[in-house]
Amino acid sequence: MSFNHRRYTGAAAAVCGAALAVGAGLAQPAVAQSPGVVFYTGAHQTGAATSVDLTSTECHNLAAPSASALNYAAVDVDVFFNADCRTGAPGTDGDLGFALGSLHTADFPYRAVSYRVRPIG
Numbered sequence: 006m007s008f009n010h011r012r013y014t015g016a017a018a019a020v021c022g023a024a025l026a027v028g029a030g031l032a033q034p035a036v037a038q039s040p041g042v043v044f045y046t047g048a049h050q051t052g053a054a055t056s057v058d059l060t061s062t063e064c065h066n067l068a069a070p071s072a073s074a075l076n077y078a079a080v081d082v083d084v085f086f087n088a089d090c091r092t093g094a095p096g097t098d099g100d101l102g103f104a105l106g107s108l109h110t111a112d113f114p115y116r117a118v119s120y121r122v123r124p125i126g
Contacts, residue, residue, distance in 0.1 A: 041078045042105070044071035044120070048112050057082065062124045064090035070116035076105045081123040086115040 041059055046052035050073050057065075059078055066088050076082060084103040086095045093099035095115050105111050105120075 040075055042076045042080070042082055042122070043074065044117060045073045045075070046071055048072045050075050050110060057120065057122065059122055062122050064119055064121050066119045067117065070118050071113070072116060073110070073112045074105055074117070075110050076107055079107050080125060081106050083121045083123060084111075084113065084117045085119040085121075086113070086117060088118050090119045090121050 040056070042057035043050075044055045044057070044067055046069050052072070053069060055067060055069065055071065059080055074082070074084070082105040083090070084105050085091060086101065086103075087093055087097075091098070092102045094101050095118075103111070103113055103117070
């Protein structure tokens with residue numbers, strides 16, 4: 006009985022090559038779609054998401070109050086519980102704020118309503 010090694014070896018190589026191509030194709034979007042800094046309306050990074058413009062270091066008011074955030078960027082973000090980056094507990098003046106460090110997640114003690122990206126350097 007004759008056995009054709011080349012035919013099976015070629016087929017195995019084609020299958021392995023296709024699997025590697027599919028695997029590489031699946032890995033790419035995860036890197037390309039890294040979240041940067043994202044605020045979430047729900048706790049534990051759930052609910053509606055709002056992405057942050059990392060190039061702007063000005064104060065930004067959030068469209069919806071946020072209960073949590075993910076910082077998957079190389080910047081720190083100051084988070085405020087009052088509009089216009091005013092420190093204090095909601096509706097009061099004071100020194101309360103929240104620093105969301107690079108490569109961290111957070112659930113806030115109050116709903117975040119504004120933020121400022123800290124300049125790098």
